[in-house]
Amino acid sequence: MLLLETLALLAAHVLSWVAVCHALLTKRDPRSALGWIVTALLLPVLGPLLYMLFGISRAQSRAEKIMRQRAAREPEYAHPACPAEPPERVPEHIVRMAHLGHSLTHQHLCGGNALSPLLNGDEAYPAMLDAINAARSHVFLATYIFNAGHTGSAFIEALSAAAARGVDVRVLVDGIGALYSWRKPWKKLAARGVKAALFLPPKLLPPNLGINLRNHRKVLVCDDMGFTGGMNISDDNIQSGRKSCVRDMHFRCLGPIVNHLRRAFLLNWGFCTGEYTPLPPGSCQARGKSHCRIVMDGPGNDTDTLNDLFCGAVNEARRSVRIMTPYFLPTHELTASLRSAGQRGVDVRVTLPARNNLPYVHWATFRLLPTLLNAGVRIWHQPPPFTHTKLLAVDGYYSQIGSANLDARSLRLNFELNMEVFDPEFHDLLAGHMDEAISLGHEITLDTLKRQSLPVKLRNAACWIFSPYL
Incomplete structure (x- = not known):
């Protein structure tokens, strides 16, 4: 009997350490890894079971398989x-932004x-x-x-x-x-x-x-x-x-x-x-006259191509950044880039819908706005109807169009396709469109957020907690 108990205890600890090793090797967020490691070690049987059910990203594993299949076929389509x-x-x-896009996609710009x-x-x-x-x-x-x-x-x-x-x-x-x-x-x-x-x-x-x-x-x-x-x-x-x-x-x-x-x-x-x-x-x-590049991104890559490209474009900005997106739950990296741009005097303007088809995403966004507003980023709500447009325009020459939203689902879980466009005239078309939306909308300020009631602030914060899954 003692032998069986000893073997069961040993097996439980082995499972715990298997879960620990798997989390250490596969989790990209240290906070997530630490949470699962503590769970596995403090709950020797239940912890590994919970990790197996909820901690292992089967979506990511399947995505990696998809990307491997695509990579195996890409040479056949390598030269349009x-x-x-x-x-x-x-x-x-x-040159600098063109080099960044090439480093992330391994595709040269295409002119004409x-x-x-x-x-x-x-x-x-x-x-x-x-x-x-x-x-x-x-x-x-x-x-x-x-x-x-x-x-x-x-x-x-x-x-x-x-x-x-x-x-x-x-x-x-x-x-x-x-x-x-x-x-x-x-x-x-x-x-x-x-x-x-x-x-x-x-x-x-x-x-x-x-x-x-x-x-x-x-x-x-x-x-x-x-x-x-x-x-x-x-x-x-x-x-x-x-x-x-x-x-x-x-x-x-x-x-x-x-x-x-x-x-x-x-x-x-x-x-x-x-x-x-x-x-x-x-x-x-x-x-x-536009120089363009297709950016195909999706889970299963070793890099977060679109997220890195968004961050690079904002970090490179010296005069202006204009963003229009229906869903705005930027990653920590992109939030830091936007804050840095605002703090160094770049005119950063973000246009969001005042009415959203996904209200819980809209509510979650309010929770992260103060950190951007405090850094000098300016944010507007454009009036209904709901606007699904996704645009980025930087410094009078660089633009992005496509399918990707600025939220975790687009940047981590979806297969997206954006296009980089290097063309001052095209940039001005998009910037003009966003400026027109701003002229019809109302600006969100820190005073606006302070006037929200406590129940509303709690609702927004509760939705924000689940922002990685929205």
Whole structure:
């Protein structure tokens, strides 16, 4: 009996130390590692069990598998149709930021591009549908949400017509984003000759019930025209004649950067379907003056590419930083970068929606605003309707557009696609858009926050505690 008790006690301590070693080797946050280590050592049986159930990031492990599969295929898509610009041809005034992006993505800048902002679905959807209707070679569409409604039906008809005339049409919808609509319009596509796939859909067999690891990227490529940004396919983005709607911005892309959008789609498609097809031929013709780079980020990487890039852009700023985002729960690193910029006199302006479709995220944001306001960062709420636009503009020459929000879910758990743009004229377009929103909004000050009641402050703090999971 004594031997059995001794063996059980030894086994319990071995399990505890296995959990300790695993936490030490895999946890990236020292506070999280320390918490689990203490739990495992103080509760020799229960601690390791709790760690096994809740402490091991299965999402991260699966993400690493996804990224390994993608990395194995990337050499096949390493060289889009047009060669990227070597460093010696990059304009001198953008060398430092260009070098940072190259260090993080291993992709050179691509010159000769023209980008056009499209406001809301009223401008974006007709342009996208026209491009689909004009396509003769291929149409590649990736979206997080593809809702039923007039917009969804219009896209179904255009995609089906393209497939009927022999165009290679492929549609990729996120497995969780597909659940936003009770009716699934994209399900009609297969019967009409369109290839359609879901990204990691939830299912029982084999089990996949997780809600993380979402493909949040939005890409449409129609021959030599591309579209990207933050806009889903939904009637919610139509403003005309609607009281309840979502403001957003998408971008039409012309020039060699379209080849890189095409590459991004095919890598995603290959992961979901196992079908890695060669890159279709693309055009190298210069269509504008923008230097661009695609930034694909997701969990499972050794680096936090987008977070590091955001921090680098803010740290590099000497005059101005403008940010517009629907969800603002920045990482510790990005918060420190914004504070530092404000403290050294950079004009840092952040524009957020006054009304959010996720109120608990909105409430959590209030908890972290004082530390930014105290450092000189200025923050505005723009009036309803809810604005889903994600923009970054720095120092008159650098911009970012794309799908990523400034919160933990986007920067840690989602697969995102952003585009760096080096172009003073394009920067001024985005900065002007944000300045107009600021002129219509109201500024949040420390006095504003002090006037909040104690129950409201407690509610905000309670939501902020869970900000890594929102």
